[in-house]
Amino acid sequence: MSGIVSYGSYIPKYRIKPEEIARIWGENPEHIKKGLYILSKSVPAPDEDTATIAVEAARNAVKRGRINVKDIGAIFVGSESHPYAVKPTATIVASALGVDFSLFSADYEFACKAGTAAIQNAKAMVDAGYIKLGMAIGSDTSQGAPGDALEYSASAGGTAIIIGKDNVIAEINHTLSVTSDTPDFWRREGQPYPTHGERFTGEPAYFKHVMSAAKLLMERANSEPGDYRYAVFHQPNGKFPSRAAKKLGFTEEQFKTGLLTPYIGNTYSGSMMTGLSAVLDEASPGDRILAVSFGSGAGSDAFDITVTEHIDDMERESASTIKQFLNNVEYVDYSIYAKFKKKIVFGGNLE
Amino acid sequence: MVTLNDVYIIGAGETKFGELWDKSLRELAVEAGLKAVEDAGVYTKDIDILYGSNTLGAGISYQNDIGSLISDFSGIAADHIPALRVEASTASGAAAIREAYLSIRSGEYNVAMIGGVEKLTDIYGSEILDKTSTLLDSEWEAFFGATPAAVAALTARKYMKDFNVSKEVLARISVNDHENASKNPDAQFRNRISVETALNSLPVAEPLNIMDCSPIGDGAAALLLASEEFVKKNKIDGVRIIASSIAQDFLALHSRESIYRLDSTVIAARKALEKAGIRNDQIGMVELHNSYSIYGLIALEDLGFAEKGKAKDLVEADIKLDGRIPVNPSGGLKAKGNPFGATGVGQAVEAYLQFKNRAGERQIKGLEYAMLHNMGGSGSTSIVHILGGA
Amino acid sequence: MGELSRIWRESDHRYRLVAHECGNCKRIFFPPRDVCPICHRDSIGKMREVELSGKGTISSFTVVHDSPRAFKRQRPYVLALIDLDEGPTITAQIVDTPLDQIEIGKRVHSVFRRIHEDGPGGIIQYGYKFAVDLS
Incomplete structure (x- = not known):
C-alpha cells in the first residue's frame, strides 16, 4: 500500500502580530489573542506567491527524500490563491523541479482542503499503478480584507507531500x-x-x-x-x-x-x-x-x-524543518505588511 | 604599399547639455551640426558621409534610422549624402568618430561629418531607468533588477574594500567635474560642489550617491573630419587625430575577469599610445568616461595614469585643470553632462576647443596631446582617441 | 507589455540554474553560452547542460534605492554579484536577509521568487534570487 515517501514545507519569514493589526482598526488585540488564539501570522514577501511557496516546499520534499525528480509522475497543487486564474501553478512547479514532460498535473481548488484532496488523488494514482511517485502540494498566500477578522489569520505557507510505494515513511x-x-x-x-x-x-x-x-x-x-x-x-x-x-x-x-x-x-x-x-x-x-x-x-x-x-533512514534535517521556519522570523509593521501584500496600490503604470 | 591618410578635425559644435525641454531629438542634432559646419567653413557639397551617433532613440523617442533623420532635417537629404547611425551603447559617440576616421584614413572619403545626439528627458519618472538598463545585459543583469548605477556600485564596493578607498575619494572625481563645468557655458551643471555636498547627497545604489552619478540630460555635438589632402588644399588648421582604438569586453560585469579593471580600456589605451607613438606622461589632458565616479577613478588607472588601487593619490591635485594630468576640463560626464550619443563627440569638441585655444576660462596652456576615453555601459566597449601633435 | 517567448525561453535557466559546461575544458558557464570563450571552435557542439547547486558566496553587493518600475515595491533592494561554487559569477538579488547581515564573503543559497510581472494582465516572470545562509 502507498504512503508518504517524503514531505517538505515552506513558510515565509515575515510575521505580523495581532497587536499591530488591531492598532490600525482600533480593536483590542487581547480578544484576538485569546478569542482566536493567534499570536502572529506569516506574511509573504512582495516577490512571493503561491507558486514560489509551492516550489520551495516541493524542493524541500525532493531534497529530504532524495527523490529522483524523473520518478515523479503527477503534480497536483491545491490553493485558493493560484497566481493565475487560468494557467496552472502545477506547471510552474514541474518546470522548477525539472520533472519529466510525461506528467499528470492539475491545480485544485477546494478552499482550505484542496491540498489534501491532492494527496488523495496522488495516492489513488500510485495505488492504481499509473505513476511511481505523485506530489501533492497545498500552498496559499491567502487574502483577508483590510479590517476584516480574517486579516488576523489569513497567512502564507505551503507543504508538499510525495506519495509512493517504496521507502514509505x-x-x-x-x-x-x-x-x-x-x-x-x-x-x-x-x-x-x-x-x-x-x-x-x-x-x-x-x-x-x-x-x-x-x-x-x-x-x-x-x-x-x-x-x-x-x-x-x-x-x-x-x-x-x-x-x-x-x-x-x-x-x-x-x-x-x-x-x-x-x-x-x-x-x-x-x-x-x-x-x-x-x-x-x-x-x-x-x-x-x-x-x-x-x-x-x-x-x-x-x-x-x-x-x-x-523514517529513521531519512535525514529529516536535510531540508528546513518547521521549527526552523518558526525560529527564523522577522516582524513587520502594518505599513510594510500593506506594501508587501499590495494593499498599497501604485497608480497608473508605476509598477 | 598602401598609404593611409591622416585625419583632422576641422570644425566642431555642440548644443548646451541639460534638460532641454523645448528641443526635440532632431532639432538638437541639427543645431549642433549647423554649428560644426559653420565652424569648419565647409558646404554641403564638401561632405562625403554623415555618421550619426545615438543610443536610446528607439526606446525613448520611438525613432530608428537616426542617420536619415539627421540628414533629412539638416536639409541635405536631396543631396543624397550617405548617412547612417553608429551604436555602441554609451560609446556611440566615439564609435562614430572612429568610423568617420577610418572612412577617411582608408582613402574612401575626404570629409565626414559626425552628429552625436541624445534626447533622454522625453520620458518621465522612473521609466528612464527601464531604458538605461537596456545598456546592460538585459536577460542576465537588468532582468534581475540591475541598473547601470547598481552595476557601477558593485564595482565600487569591492574596489573600495580591496584598496581601502573612501567615498571621499570617489566624491573628488565629481567635485573636480563640477569645478571645471563652472567654466563651461555648455555644461548641464555649472555649480561648484563640495566633498561634503557629494557625500551627503541621496543614495542611488550604495555606496554611490546621486553626486557619484552622471545626470540624465539631452544634448548634441558635431564634428567635421577631413583628410590631409582636403586640409592642405583649403589651408585649414585642423587638429589631428593621431590614434583611434577600440576594444571590447564581456557585456555583463559578472562575466569579466576583474570587476574593477576595465580590460577594454586597458587594451584600447595601450593600443592608442602605441599607434600614436607617445608615452602616457606626454598627455596634457584627458576626457574620461566617468558616467559614475568609480569609473572615473578606475579609468585613471586603466588608461595608465596610476597603478591599480592608486588613483586615489591623483584626485586631490593632479587631476585639476592646473594639475599634472587635467581630467575632464569640459566638466566631464558628471557636470558637463552625459547625453549618451553626444557624450563621446562632446569630448572631442572639448579637445578641439582646447587645441584651438577657444576653451575660455578652462583653457589648458601648452597642450600637446589629449586623450579621449568613451566607454559603453559598464566597460563592454572602450574607445580611446589621441589628438594633437604636429 | 507583451513579453512572452523571450521570457519562456529562459525558464530552465532561471528556474533551475541550468548552465552550460564546455566539453573541452570543463569550465561551467552561466548564463549558458553556445561557444566557450576559452576554447572557441574546439567547443562547438560540446557545450552541455548542467544544473547548478545554487550555492555561492557574495563577492560584491549594492543596496539599490533608485529602481526601475518593476522593482519599486521592493525598494530598497539588495543586488549582488555571487560567485557560485561551480565557478560562474552571477548578478542576482538577495532577499530575506537584514542589511546588516549582508557582507562580502557571506555564503548564500538560491531561492525561487517572482522577478516581475508584465502588468496586471500579463505573464508572471519567475527566477532565482538568493538568501544568506542561516549560520
Whole structure:
C-alpha cells in the first residue's frame, strides 16, 4: 500500500502580530489573542506567491527524500490563491523541479482542503499503478480584507507531500471525505477578498465536517482517539482545532505538535498539511496520526497514518524543518505588511 | 604599399547639455551640426558621409534610422549624402568618430561629418531607468533588477574594500567635474560642489550617491573630419587625430575577469599610445568616461595614469585643470553632462576647443596631446582617441 | 507589455540554474553560452547542460534605492554579484536577509521568487534570487 515517501514545507519569514493589526482598526488585540488564539501570522514577501511557496516546499520534499525528480509522475497543487486564474501553478512547479514532460498535473481548488484532496488523488494514482511517485502540494498566500477578522489569520505557507510505494515513511492506512453544499466562506470570481459567514463558519461548517470525517474514519479504521500519538486538524485559528479535538476525545498532548496557527496564522491549503509536516519532523516509527482537513463550501478529508521504520533512514534535517521556519522570523509593521501584500496600490503604470 | 591618410578635425559644435525641454531629438542634432559646419567653413557639397551617433532613440523617442533623420532635417537629404547611425551603447559617440576616421584614413572619403545626439528627458519618472538598463545585459543583469548605477556600485564596493578607498575619494572625481563645468557655458551643471555636498547627497545604489552619478540630460555635438589632402588644399588648421582604438569586453560585469579593471580600456589605451607613438606622461589632458565616479577613478588607472588601487593619490591635485594630468576640463560626464550619443563627440569638441585655444576660462596652456576615453555601459566597449601633435 | 517567448525561453535557466559546461575544458558557464570563450571552435557542439547547486558566496553587493518600475515595491533592494561554487559569477538579488547581515564573503543559497510581472494582465516572470545562509 502507498504512503508518504517524503514531505517538505515552506513558510515565509515575515510575521505580523495581532497587536499591530488591531492598532490600525482600533480593536483590542487581547480578544484576538485569546478569542482566536493567534499570536502572529506569516506574511509573504512582495516577490512571493503561491507558486514560489509551492516550489520551495516541493524542493524541500525532493531534497529530504532524495527523490529522483524523473520518478515523479503527477503534480497536483491545491490553493485558493493560484497566481493565475487560468494557467496552472502545477506547471510552474514541474518546470522548477525539472520533472519529466510525461506528467499528470492539475491545480485544485477546494478552499482550505484542496491540498489534501491532492494527496488523495496522488495516492489513488500510485495505488492504481499509473505513476511511481505523485506530489501533492497545498500552498496559499491567502487574502483577508483590510479590517476584516480574517486579516488576523489569513497567512502564507505551503507543504508538499510525495506519495509512493517504496521507502514509505508513513503509511496512509485509510482516507475518506465528506462533502456538503454549505456557504460558510466564498470568493466570487474577480473579487479580491473572500466573504465569510462569521459565526456560521463554526458549527454547521467547520465542526460538522471535521468531526463527522474524523468519526467516520475512526469507524472505518476501527480505532479510537487513544490509538493515535498525534492528531492534526485544519486550523483556521488556534481555537477551532483544539475544541474539535477535545470534543472528539483527543488531548492537548496529541494535537499540540501539529497546531501551528497561533504562530503562523492560517495558511489555508497549507494548513493541515503543514501541521502534519511538523508532526513528521518529530514522529517515531509506529506512531499513528489522525489528520483531518476542512475546506469551506464545504468538506473534510480525513487520513489515518502510521509512521514506519523508514523514517529513521531519512535525514529529516536535510531540508528546513518547521521549527526552523518558526525560529527564523522577522516582524513587520502594518505599513510594510500593506506594501508587501499590495494593499498599497501604485497608480497608473508605476509598477 | 598602401598609404593611409591622416585625419583632422576641422570644425566642431555642440548644443548646451541639460534638460532641454523645448528641443526635440532632431532639432538638437541639427543645431549642433549647423554649428560644426559653420565652424569648419565647409558646404554641403564638401561632405562625403554623415555618421550619426545615438543610443536610446528607439526606446525613448520611438525613432530608428537616426542617420536619415539627421540628414533629412539638416536639409541635405536631396543631396543624397550617405548617412547612417553608429551604436555602441554609451560609446556611440566615439564609435562614430572612429568610423568617420577610418572612412577617411582608408582613402574612401575626404570629409565626414559626425552628429552625436541624445534626447533622454522625453520620458518621465522612473521609466528612464527601464531604458538605461537596456545598456546592460538585459536577460542576465537588468532582468534581475540591475541598473547601470547598481552595476557601477558593485564595482565600487569591492574596489573600495580591496584598496581601502573612501567615498571621499570617489566624491573628488565629481567635485573636480563640477569645478571645471563652472567654466563651461555648455555644461548641464555649472555649480561648484563640495566633498561634503557629494557625500551627503541621496543614495542611488550604495555606496554611490546621486553626486557619484552622471545626470540624465539631452544634448548634441558635431564634428567635421577631413583628410590631409582636403586640409592642405583649403589651408585649414585642423587638429589631428593621431590614434583611434577600440576594444571590447564581456557585456555583463559578472562575466569579466576583474570587476574593477576595465580590460577594454586597458587594451584600447595601450593600443592608442602605441599607434600614436607617445608615452602616457606626454598627455596634457584627458576626457574620461566617468558616467559614475568609480569609473572615473578606475579609468585613471586603466588608461595608465596610476597603478591599480592608486588613483586615489591623483584626485586631490593632479587631476585639476592646473594639475599634472587635467581630467575632464569640459566638466566631464558628471557636470558637463552625459547625453549618451553626444557624450563621446562632446569630448572631442572639448579637445578641439582646447587645441584651438577657444576653451575660455578652462583653457589648458601648452597642450600637446589629449586623450579621449568613451566607454559603453559598464566597460563592454572602450574607445580611446589621441589628438594633437604636429 | 507583451513579453512572452523571450521570457519562456529562459525558464530552465532561471528556474533551475541550468548552465552550460564546455566539453573541452570543463569550465561551467552561466548564463549558458553556445561557444566557450576559452576554447572557441574546439567547443562547438560540446557545450552541455548542467544544473547548478545554487550555492555561492557574495563577492560584491549594492543596496539599490533608485529602481526601475518593476522593482519599486521592493525598494530598497539588495543586488549582488555571487560567485557560485561551480565557478560562474552571477548578478542576482538577495532577499530575506537584514542589511546588516549582508557582507562580502557571506555564503548564500538560491531561492525561487517572482522577478516581475508584465502588468496586471500579463505573464508572471519567475527566477532565482538568493538568501544568506542561516549560520
